[in-house]
Amino acid sequence: MKRLPDAEFEIMKTVWNTPAPMSVSAVAKKMDKEWKIQTLISLMNRLVDRGFIRTEKIDRERVYYPMITREDYLKFETGNFVKQYHESSFLSLVNTLYDNKDLTSEDIDGLLHWIQERRDG
Numbered sequence: 001m002k003r004l005p006d007a008e009f010e011i012m013k014t015v016w017n018t019p020a021p022m023s024v025s026a027v028a029k030k031m032d033k034e035w036k037i038q039t040l041i042s043l044m045n046r047l048v049d050r051g052f053i054r055t056e057k058i059d060r061e062r063v064y065y066p067m068i069t070r071e072d073y074l075k076f077e078t079g080n081f082v083k084q085y086h087e088s089s090f091l092s093l094v095n096t097l098y099d100n101k102d103l104t105s106e107d108i109d110g111l112l113h114w115i116q117e118r119r120d121g
Contacts, residue, residue, distance in 0.1 A: 001072075003077065004047075008047055012052060013070075015053060016066060020065045020066060023062070024040055024064075054067050
């Protein structure tokens with residue numbers, strides 16, 4: 001899997017929130033961007049080439065299906081982010097997220113609970 005450019009990620013967010021199969025026009029209607037249909041078709045064809053969606057022709061219309069789940073892509077992106085910017089250190093990530101911010105006791109309790117579940121599980 002490779003990182004998606006921002007435009008393709010925007011399309012995938014719409015694809016993940018649209019029941020499959022979906023047409024280009026259905027995706028266009030749900031997107032916040034006002035791209036020309038041909039631009040959207042080109043970007044969706046790139047997603048087909050990358051293996052994020054698949055396409056087939058039903059009657060006279062081309063429809064699309066997601067091949068990668070949102071959860072799998074977010075795990076991939078987050079893993080790469082932590083590896084690249086935090087040298088694979090979860091503690092470095094947490095420190096960056098909460099640097100100069102006051103953690104509530106509820107935040108700390110939630111994090112401790114999460115850590116304990118992973119340690120025991």
